[in-house]
Amino acid sequence: MTIAWKDFLLEIRSKEVVLAVLVFSLLSIVVFNIAFDPTPRTVAMVAPGILWVALAFGGILGLSRAFALEVENGGFTGTLLTPIARDAFFFGKVISSFVFMAFVELILVPVMVILFDLNIPVFLFIIVSALALLAVSLVGTLFAAMAINTRAREILMPVLFLPVIIPALLASVECTEILFSGQSSINLSKWIGLLAVFDAVYLIVTPFCFGLVVSD
Amino acid sequence: MAGLLPLCPPRRCYISMKTKSQCLVKVSGLSKSYGRRRVLNQLEFEVECGSGFVIRGSNGSGKTTFLETLSTISRPDEGSIVVCGVSLKEDSAFVRSKIGLVAHSSYLYPQLTVKENLVFFSRLNQVPPQALDENILLSQMGLDTRLNQRVSTLSHGFQKRVSIVRSMLHCPKVLLLDEPETGLDEETLSVLKGLIKAFLSDGGSVILTTHLEKLDYGSKMENLFLKNGKLMPLS
Numbered sequence: 001m002t003i004a005w006k007d008f009l010l011e012i013r014s015k016e017v018v019l020a021v022l023v024f025s026l027l028s029i030v031v032f033n034i035a036f037d038p039t040p041r042t043v044a045m046v047a048p049g050i051l052w053v054a055l056a057f058g059g060i061l062g063l064s065r066a067f068a069l070e071v072e073n074g075g076f077t078g079t080l081l082t083p084i085a086r087d088a089f090f091f092g093k094v095i096s097s098f099v100f101m102a103f104v105e106l107i108l109v110p111v112m113v114i115l116f117d118l119n120i121p122v123f124l125f126i127i128v129s130a131l132a133l134l135a136v137s138l139v140g141t142l143f144a145a146m147a148i149n150t151r152a153r154e155i156l157m158p159v160l161f162l163p164v165i166i167p168a169l170l171a172s173v174e175c176t177e178i179l180f181s182g183q184s185s186i187n188l189s190k191w192i193g194l195l196a197v198f199d200a201v202y203l204i205v206t207p208f209c210f211g212l213v214v215s216d
Numbered sequence: 217m218a219g220l221l222p223l224c225p226p227r228r229c230y231i232s233m234k235t236k237s238q239c240l241v242k243v244s245g246l247s248k249s250y251g252r253r254r255v256l257n258q259l260e261f262e263v264e265c266g267s268g269f270v271i272r273g274s275n276g277s278g279k280t281t282f283l284e285t286l287s288t289i290s291r292p293d294e295g296s297i298v299v300c301g302v303s304l305k306e307d308s309a310f311v312r313s314k315i316g317l318v319a320h321s322s323y324l325y326p327q328l329t330v331k332e333n334l335v336f337f338s339r340l341n342q343v344p345p346q347a348l349d350e351n352i353l354l355s356q357m358g359l360d361t362r363l364n365q366r367v368s369t370l371s372h373g374f375q376k377r378v379s380i381v382r383s384m385l386h387c388p389k390v391l392l393l394d395e396p397e398t399g400l401d402e403e404t405l406s407v408l409k410g411l412i413k414a415f416l417s418d419g420g421s422v423i424l425t426t427h428l429e430k431l432d433y434g435s436k437m438e439n440l441f442l443k444n445g446k447l448m449p450l451s
Binding site for chain 1 (some may be wrong): 287288289291308309310312313315317319321322323324326327328332336337339340341342366367382386406
């Protein structure tokens with residue numbers, strides 16, 4: 001929690017991560033709104049993809065920026081010099097990323113509801129969002145840490161991140177499409193189950209990989 | 217001078233049951249290369265309680281690499297590092313808890329204030345942040361009036377002072393200083409030399425590097441020269 005507290009303080013001072021994710025995501029939604037004719041039929045099919053693509057790419061931007069702030073003046077190295085366990089460091093970063101992304105989504109979703117005239121079952125959507133954002137935070141934090149010391153970090157981060165997050169993104173889009181269109185909950189429970197499985201796998205693999213990445 | 221570090225308990229030297237020596241740091245066969253260039257070459261080094269070393273060498277001789285390897289920032293290609301009887305490979309967190317490092321970079325978060333940085337690193341080192349209120353090193357380093365100032369607004373010299381305080385928060389047994397005189401004025405350099413003297417008297421060990429031939433850190437510090445990846449007496 002100390003790591004997350006530090007990240008929240010840094011974000012309050014710099015306002016870089018949330019703003020970057022929010023502006024990018026909002027712009028994406030506006031562009032898609034213009035590109036697609038938002039009839040009731042197309043909205044249910046297109047809006048879920050728009051939401052999660054906007055959040056995924058916004059997340060790449062935000063996480064890259066968050067780790068750039070870590071590297072500036074060597075604060076990241078200073079943290080690694082302490083006895084803190086590497087997975088504790090990792091989960092601290094995941095918590096802060098999750099909170100930032102959730103904050104952005106709290107603004108984004110009402111905008112989408114207004115733009116696309118959506119009717120969302122709130123409780124189920126919160127569950128799907130939480131699982132999806134957890135996946136994005138876990139995988140994004142790992143690959144942002146990997147890319148941090150490379151010259152081509154802005155290119156490397158999406159190249160690494162997107163192929164790995166695609167299964168979770170697909171599951172999120174399917175869940176959201178079911179919620180937006182009001183289809184049966186049997187399909188929804190299958191996709192939520194799949195998303196939960198991906199999260200479980202990421203929860204085990206990513207902290208282990210992070211420990212390997214941050215040791216020289 | 218011992219009052220510089222009032223909150224640190226007296227350092228007990230680790231006494232090896234096998235050798236009966238008071239060895240804080242033992243480096244064996246340490247090697248590190250960058251590409252084809254071997255910077256540290258089968259380096260052997262022992263540091264006992266209360267001993268200090270000034271490692272001198274030309275630019276690119278491997279002084280910073282040596283300290284980075286000791287402090288666990290950089291992993292050696294070969295060799296072992298044992299601190300207070302515990303090998304780095306066995307328990308790197310323990311080793312990190314016994315070492316304080318002051319490097320070229322301040323290792324601070326520039327957007328946070330001095331106090332916020334020190335509170336953050338105190339918590340990570342499992343030191344109660346309330347201990348900062350009694351830390352007289354802050355006033356010795358002239359930081360007591362700058363606690364609420366953002367690190368980014370401090371000069372390089374003051375950032376170095378904060379870095380020195382940061383490195384001492386957890387009462388380390390071994391202090392590593394990489395060219396600490398850089399950016400420090402005469403007054404602060406004098407305080408730093410006093411700090412080193414108190415640290416050694418208290419049973420700790422100091423390893424510092426410098427490229428300045430004429431800079432003297434006192435009679436308690438032994439001078440070594442790093443050349444061709446090995447340490448040798450300065451003479």
